[in-house]
Amino acid sequence: MVTNSARLEYQFHVFLLNYLLPALDGDAKTMNFLQEVVDIMLAYIVESFDRSTKVIDFHYPNELLQRNNWELSDEPETLDDILISCRATLKYAIKTAHPRYFNQLSTGLDMVGLAADWLTSTANTNMFTYEVAPVFVLLEYVTLKKMREIIGWQEGRGDGIFSPGGAISNMYAMLLARYKMFPEVKEKGMSSAPRLVAFTSEHSHFSIKKGAAALGIGTESVICIKADERGKMIPSDLERRIIEAKQKGYVPFFVSATAGTTVYGAFDPLMAIADICKKHDIWMHVDGAWGGSLLMSRKHRWKLNGVERANSMTWNPHKMMAVPLQCSALLVREEGLMQSCNQMQACYLFQQDKQYDLSYDTGDKALQCGRHVDIFKLWLMWRAKGTIGFEAQIDKCLELSEYLYNKIKDREGYEMVFDGKPQHTNVCFWYLPPGVRYLEDKVEKMKRLHKVAPVIKARMMEYGTTMVSYQPQGDKVNFFRMVISNPAATFEDIDFLIEEIERLGQDL
Amino acid sequence: MVTNSARLEYQFHVFLLNYLLPALDGDAKTMNFLQEVVDIMLAYIVESFDRSTKVIDFHYPNELLQRNNWELSDEPETLDDILISCRATLKYAIKTAHPRYFNQLSTGLDMVGLAADWLTSTANTNMFTYEVAPVFVLLEYVTLKKMREIIGWQEGRGDGIFSPGGAISNMYAMLLARYKMFPEVKEKGMSSAPRLVAFTSEHSHFSIKKGAAALGIGTESVICIKADERGKMIPSDLERRIIEAKQKGYVPFFVSATAGTTVYGAFDPLMAIADICKKHDIWMHVDGAWGGSLLMSRKHRWKLNGVERANSMTWNPHKMMAVPLQCSALLVREEGLMQSCNQMQACYLFQQDKQYDLSYDTGDKALQCGRHVDIFKLWLMWRAKGTIGFEAQIDKCLELSEYLYNKIKDREGYEMVFDGKPQHTNVCFWYLPPGVRYLEDKVEKMKRLHKVAPVIKARMMEYGTTMVSYQPQGDKVNFFRMVISNPAATFEDIDFLIEEIERLGQDL
Structure with a gap:
């Protein structure tokens, strides 16, 4: 066996490890290598916050494919090549921490959150049992309880899980609502239930329909409720559609209200919706992926009044709380429901004769088997900031968006997509370049205006100076949706954005 | 606005940032803080590979809750407190890199993979569009193509996605199979389809049933096919049950064959299963979460012969290839199907008038909206090792398991759960302590034996010397399931495991 062993160890060294750990005497080489990678990252971090650097060094896909050798081959590379790849990867990455990166609901880079995510990778474990992830x-457990307390559920009771993103959290909620009403669907499938219908506003996130498609409910059974001009669900329309569905013999089982819509940042009137759900005995879910974090702010949490009456809530700390991606929680009011809905009692993973309290094994209430550790970054950031730190961070972003709104609402060349102060950090507006501004033919004007935002956006990316999102909505042509979740942004960055839009768009 | 701004900046500094970036002049403090965290991690890494340290410093949940202050409060903590929390978290973590940690299918810690995961956290972006994650x-794209080439699909054509774990990958496959046969289910729900039935072996992973429950198909519509004594699906039983289902008017739509079962490490006979699927026109999925990586080994890939005829395959590089958690791929033979199955065309995220080739925007074919970057660690490890490096690593683990098998198969006090050389690294065995070994009453013997593995396992954790999994299966009482996926393990570690089991179990 010794010869065999020696041969294997040789292969091991040559092919696998470049003499890094676990190779014998690999300590020093490993420390050097990891430190070099850390140095590359530290330089990138400092650069990311520097306004004189580009947000993005943009290249078209075919061009980027040719700028570096990205291919995988049979033969190993040297550690020097690996470091070159690390540098190239960061060179062409978007600097999502950049104070002028406004493109997504998730922006910014928190230093404590980042440290926590590095540590999570180093611990390299799985959330399914206490046995393999005791601390996490x-x-x-501690964090979900705290979040439920903040929602307002008595003594923080209830259940919940961190899931791979808001879409999956919303899908969980729909699954639980169905199970609560028709538990037999778990074994017998949808054919054992009557036709189920779900309700959500026309401004809600597409994941509600995606979930319905996956769960075998069907997108046609998701009834879109009218929203008012600010993007909030109209409760009277909800009730009308529920009654209509019942008259057709369908069974309303799920209402997903949105706290912070993707485009307008609108908060559905949760209290009125809760009344309707109670009256008709329907599961009330609140999709607070984007707006849920406002619960952390004493100044803004009134926008979610009524959330305490919901049966479940999606809340993504990776958005407005700037926790590194990804970190999404589903909170559930009823205890034990997730377990009975999802458990399959696989005895090879969830042994019942282990030495510790098995209620800490969370795996069987999940849809996933292995589950990534998403908790540590949120927990450590919470420790570093305290609740009041998150509050200050959120309040600041909202103050910046109000500043933007005040600045452009009467400015020449701008038109707001909806009237009034934004409720979240979403500020939706058109910029009308001089060449479009005075056009009298309305059809021609809209046609031209529709092309303005995409061109300005493409130019922003080519110059690399800033990034902001745009989209059409209903019959409204392309408009900018500015959002602020990056704690690095300042009033001066808002000023810059306005100037940059005008600079890049004035000739259109 | 200046006063306002000044007040905000003050809050910002005091509550949020502890003067870390993006605070003005935060560079030096940030570098120091992150370097301190790195130093804590580097020390932990070196310790993890040191056999003289414990795999785990085990404490019961209530005890662990009291060993540290884990609570979240309103007030911020100092950076020194944060570093203390980092140290405490690692102190009580499982050392999953430890050469004697055999507890899960995912073990080990690859240094290049770890560096890549740190870099991924630093880049902090999302996979949904090329716009926000051009390199990733x-x-x-490059890696999925390479994996499809290795499966044997012509020119690597097809589709795929990295998903949050094997359970979700399997659920994707079932969803695609349903969509392929009854696309109207997407809009109209399961009531528009006849009763669908899926087939998988009795030894398959519980995620197949979990997926069926979620998708509204129902667990009773998952028909469990008999496995032989080695845990392999019996093709004749599969065909019999398909015909039986058809006779009842059900529609067989999905067969999930397993390449590497969780407990026995069995490979279902894919060629025979492919023949049956072809004959009956059923989607063939291969759940290779655990065994798929053997495709990287010229010596062992024959065990998956026939996989090239599958319609889809789950393959988790985070298991046998030791990529950090998590990294699971679903590969699909047909191009375009994922997109049409899952797309909702949310124009606010997937604008159709962007300046680049939109085929690189992968978000609308996913069930998730935001999707964590799981690709970089696999890609960078592949560059560092080459295909032959992964091959050597896999071959070594299999050689170690054969060594274990040879060592215990005729050893006194051991009994193998199934005969013959293991096909994967799973070695399943009972250890019979002297007090049990010679019992004549068979019922009493089994009753006593059932309790042996849990007690030895609990002692392993209390001593912290090693960790290995156990479970019952069918009518078989608790046995050890040894698996080897940790590249740090050596022949000596296998010897140690045997000695440790005997040391800890001799008095039972």
Whole structure:
């Protein structure tokens, strides 16, 4: 066996490890290598916050494919080549921490959150049992309880899980609502239930329909409720559609209200919706992926009044709380429901004769088997900031968006997509370049205006100076949707954005 | 506005940032803080590979809750407190890199993979569009193509996605199979389809049933096919059950064959299953979450012969290839199907008038909206090792398991759960302590034996010397399931495991 062993160890060294750990005497080489990678990252971090650097060094896909050798081959590369790849990857990455990166609901880079994510990678484990993730399982328990307290559920009771993103959290909620009403669907499938219908506003996130498609409910059974001009669900329309569905013999089982819509940042009137759900005995879910974090702010949490009456809530700390991606929680009011809905009692993973309290094994209430550790970054950031730190961060972003709104609402060349102060940090507006501004033919004007935002956006990316999102909505042509979740942004960055839009768009 | 701004900046500093970036002049403090965290991690890494340290410093949940202050409060903590929390978290973590940690299918810690995961956290972006993740989207494209080539699909054509774990990958496959046969289910729900039935072996992973429950198909519509004594699906039983289902008027739509079962490490006979699927026109999925990586080994890939005839395959590089958690791929033979199955065309995210080739925007074919970047660690490890490096690593683990098998198969006090050389690294065995070994009453013997593995396992954790999994299966009482996926393990570690089991179990 010795010869065999020696041969294997040789292969091991040559092919696998470049003499890094676990190679014998690999300590020093490993430390050097990891430190070099850390130095590359530290330089990138400092650069990311520097306004004189580009947000993006943009290249078209075919061009980027040719700018570096990205291919995989049979033969190993040297560690120097690996470091070159690390540098190239960061060179062409978007600097999502950049104070002028406004493109997504998730922006910014928190230093404590980042440190926590590095540590999570180093611990390299799975959330399914206390056995393999004792600390992380406890921290999830502590944090979910705290979040439920903030929602306003008595003594923080209830259940919940961190899931891979808001879409999956919303899908969980729909699954639980169905199970609550028709538990037999778990074994017998949808054919054992009557036709189920779900309700959500026309401004809600597409994941509600995606979930319905996956769960075998069907997108046609998701009834879109009218929203008012500010993007809020109209409760009277909800009730009308529920009654209509019942008259057709369908069974309303799920209402997903949105706290912070993707485009307008609108908050559905949760209290009125809760009344309707109670009256008709329907599961009330609140999709607060984007707006849920406003619960952390004493100044803004009134926008979610009524959330305490919901049966479940999606809340993504990776958005407005700037926790590194990804970190999404589903909170559920009823205890034990997730477990009975999802458990399959696989005895090879969830042994019932282990030495510790098995209620800490969370795996069987999940849809996933292995589950990534998403809790530590949120927990550590919470420790570093305290609740009041998150509050200050959120309040600041909202103040910046109000500043933007005040600045452009009467400015020449701008038109707001909806009237009034934004409720979240979403500020939706058109910029009308001089060449479009005075056109009298309205059809021609809209046609031209529709092309303005995409061109300005493409130019922003080519110059690399800033990034902001745009989209059409209903019959409204392309407009900018500015959002602020990056704690690095300042009033001066808002000023810059306005100037940059005008600079890049004035000739259109 | 200046006063306002000044007040905000003050809050910002005091509550949020502890003067870390993006605070003005935060560079030096940030570098120091991150370097301190790195130093804590580097020390942990070196310790993890040191056999003289414990795999785990085990404490019961209530005890662990009291060993540290894990609570979240309103007030911020100092950076020194944060560093203390980092140290405490690692102190009580499982050392999953430890050469004697055999507890899960995912073990080990690859230094290049770890560096890549740190870099991924630093880049902090999302996979949904090329716009926000240009490099990572391209690397996913390159890597999925390479994986499809290795499966044997012509020119690597097809589709795929990295998903949050094997359970979700399997659910994707089932969803695609349903969509392929009854696309109207997407809009109209399961009531528009006849009763669908899926087939998988009795030894398959519980995620197949979990997926069926979620998708509204129902667990009773998952028909469990008999496995032989080695845990392999019996093709004749599969065909019999398909015919039986058809006779009842059900529609067989999905067969999930397993390449590497969780407990026995069995490979279902894919060629025979492919023949049956072809004959009956059923989607063939291969759940290779655990065994798929053997495709990287010229010596072992024959065990998956026939996989090239599958319609889809789950393959988790985070298991046998030791990529950091998590990294799971679903590969699909047909191009375009994922997109049409899952797309909702949300124009606010997937604008159709962007300046670049939109085929690189992968978000609308996913069930998720935001999607974590899981590709970079696999890609960078592949560059560092080459295909032959992964091959050597896999071959070594299989050689170690054969060594274990040879060592215990005729050893006194051991009994193998199934005969013959293991096909994967799973070695399943009972250890019979002297007090149990010679019992004549068979019922009493089994009753006593059932309790042996849990007690030895609990002692392993209390001593912290090693960790290995156990479970019952069918009518078989608790047995050890040894698996080897940790490249740090050596022949000596296998010897140690045997000695440790005997040391800890001799008095039972």
